[in-house]
Amino acid sequence: MRCMKCGRKLGQSQSFCDECLEKMKKRPVASNAVVNLPNRPTVKTTTKKRSFRRRYLWDAEDQIGTLRSKVRWLTFLLILAFLGLLVCGGLIVLLLRSQGQIDIPLPSIPGV
Secondary structure, X not given: OEOOOOOOEOOOOOOOOHHHHHHHHHXXXXXXXXXXXXXXXXXXXOOOOOOOOOOXXXXXXXXXXXXXXXXXXXXXXXXXXXXXXHHHHHHHHHHHHHOOOOOOOOXXXXXX
């Protein structure tokens, strides 16, 4: 069980933790005062909520390893995209030069 005031874990027979009991003793409530406690939600034991994905709590080393792996893959994809951009740009310049639409002095490539 948990403390009804602060939410700390308690033993089976307690409703409030020791610190909350001490605070409540300092400010007593009149015996005829009405105290409304929040309703606790009832848990149905017959139906079980299915979760298709479980999330485990990893320790820091596992998280660091996973993040490093993701960073490596993203770096590889970024380099691959940059190289693809360079190749496409070079092909565009070569095509424009072969059609005579661009007049940039480029070094001659043997065989082209």
